[in-house]
Amino acid sequence: MSTFDETIVALATAQGISAIAVIRLSGKDCISLVQKVFKGKDLTQQPSHTLHFGTIHNGDKPIDEVLVSVFREPNSFTKENSIEISCHGSPVIVKEIIKVLLKNGARLATPGEFTKRAFLNGRFDLAQAEAVADIIHAETDNARQAALNQMRGGFSKEIQHLREELIHFASLIELELDFGEEDVEFAKRDDLKKLIHNIRQYLRSLIGSFDQGNVIKNGIPTVIAGKPNAGKSTLLNALLNEERAIVSDIPGTTRDVIEDEMILGGISFRFMDTAGLRETSDVIEAIGVERTRESLRKASLILYLFDLTQSSIEEIRHEADEIRQLNIPVIYVGNKMDGASPALLKQVEQEDFVLISASQKKNIQALKDKILSRFHIQVKQGDVLVTNVRHYQSLKQTDDALNRVLSGMDGGITGDFLAMDIRQALHYLGEITGEVTTDDLLANIFSKFCIGK
Ligand SMILES: Nc1nc2c(ncn2[C@@H]2O[C@H](COP(=O)(O)OP(=O)(O)OP(=O)(O)O)[C@@H](O)[C@H]2O)c(=O)[nH]1
Ligand SMILES: [Mg+2]
Numbered sequence: 001m002s003t004f005d006e007t008i009v010a011l012a013t014a015q016g017i018s019a020i021a022v023i024r025l026s027g028k029d030c031i032s033l034v035q036k037v038f039k040g041k042d043l044t045q046q047p048s049h050t051l052h053f054g055t056i057h058n059g060d061k062p063i064d065e066v067l068v069s070v071f072r073e074p075n076s077f078t079k080e081n082s083i084e085i086s087c088h089g090s091p092v093i094v095k096e097i098i099k100v101l102l103k104n105g106a107r108l109a110t111p112g113e114f115t116k117r118a119f120l121n122g123r124f125d126l127a128q129a130e131a132v133a134d135i136i137h138a139e140t141d142n143a144r145q146a147a148l149n150q151m152r153g154g155f156s157k158e159i160q161h162l163r164e165e166l167i168h169f170a171s172l173i174e175l176e177l178d179f180g181e182e183d184v185e186f187a188k189r190d191d192l193k194k195l196i197h198n199i200r201q202y203l204r205s206l207i208g209s210f211d212q213g214n215v216i217k218n219g220i221p222t223v224i225a226g227k228p229n230a231g232k233s234t235l236l237n238a239l240l241n242e243e244r245a246i247v248s249d250i251p252g253t254t255r256d257v258i259e260d261e262m263i264l265g266g267i268s269f270r271f272m273d274t275a276g277l278r279e280t281s282d283v284i285e286a287i288g289v290e291r292t293r294e295s296l297r298k299a300s301l302i303l304y305l306f307d308l309t310q311s312s313i314e315e316i317r318h319e320a321d322e323i324r325q326l327n328i329p330v331i332y333v334g335n336k337m338d339g340a341s342p343a344l345l346k347q348v349e350q351e352d353f354v355l356i357s358a359s360q361k362k363n364i365q366a367l368k369d370k371i372l373s374r375f376h377i378q379v380k381q382g383d384v385l386v387t388n389v390r391h392y393q394s395l396k397q398t399d400d401a402l403n404r405v406l407s408g409m410d411g412g413i414t415g416d417f418l419a420m421d422i423r424q425a426l427h428y429l430g431e432i433t434g435e436v437t438t439d440d441l442l443a444n445i446f447s448k449f450c451i452g453k
Pocket of ligand 2: 006131232233245246247253254273
């Protein structure tokens, strides 16, 4: 029996108590398999996309009253015969129903196996299959829209189209090789160059979209840093509106990095409160300071805090210059404006600072607005964005390979090497949409899915 003949089963809804739970099955024989434990209508005689009330039995013992949906190949998610059983959402019922289905010949689905079958049965390409996982895990509306756009085709069609054109050229060049010594040129080199330029232009726009795509999918690591007692933990709490981190007037309170997520303007920000930056002989605090530096290096945005009651404008400028050298986007925040001298307030105002009072929650909204002005993103229907690192890497590898093709042509390399370089580019391009796959690649992708998807 090939893998595809097997009937797979899994809970499709979340674990735990719920109003309804959905158990799904897929495979050639799944309808007759469910029929063996179902009392109601004869499911094997029912048309696709119909719903039937009945009872699931284990032998003579009824387990639950259920609704069974029947989908017939190829008009289902997996393109195979499929069934969805909606039962009462009790973990015991779910367990008993799955158990009796297993006893009657089904086997448990592996993570992402329904989607994998859908892909292997040609329902969609690999990039679209991956978007299915992304849409489930989307935490913001932007992430949802980006995943939906990709699931609906995104860049897949265009890539497939460009790939076909490139395959055409590769075959012409290979045909030239068959003619050996004869000086034939089926593949017009100028046309090939033009095509490669077109492809590269498209690839570049996709590669360029990854900065934004990555932010949309993974959020923005935002580090709150500054000297001890600047009010970093107070600010984290004010941003999150909860007492997340310990606040005290003892410098060196925070040691571990404290992290929490918040969605602002459709983007997820991961705020990290860190140990205050200073030289210290305290061993544990020193480890904390090292962690701060490490977080700073990985940050996409830094909120750098100054205690306006403790610093002079010269000190502030000096510290700000040091931070600027990290070359990471930074927003300078003057904290404790409630206790600062009017003279200093005036001076920092000219330096493009956001002035706040974290403990009094003053100007927190202004700070949020400032943060958002740096990351104004709104994904619209139809926007094509690369959000997946795997796609990003393959796109870059394709671009490099095409660059080799071009420089090879300029250097007058022979047809056989030219063909090899083009085949290499085709390989990377095919990896994105899944024309080229390996078992490892598929296993790696689908293992990240939930069971039941
Ligand atoms: N007056 C005033 N005091 C503040 C403000 N924000 C924080 N503080 C006080 O400053 C002290 C230090 O605050 P924290 O938030 O613990 O400072 P921190 O930067 O996290 O300090 P470390 O974790 O030690 O690096 C506390 O006593 C806070 O109450 C403010 O806006 N105005
Ligand atoms: Mg702190």
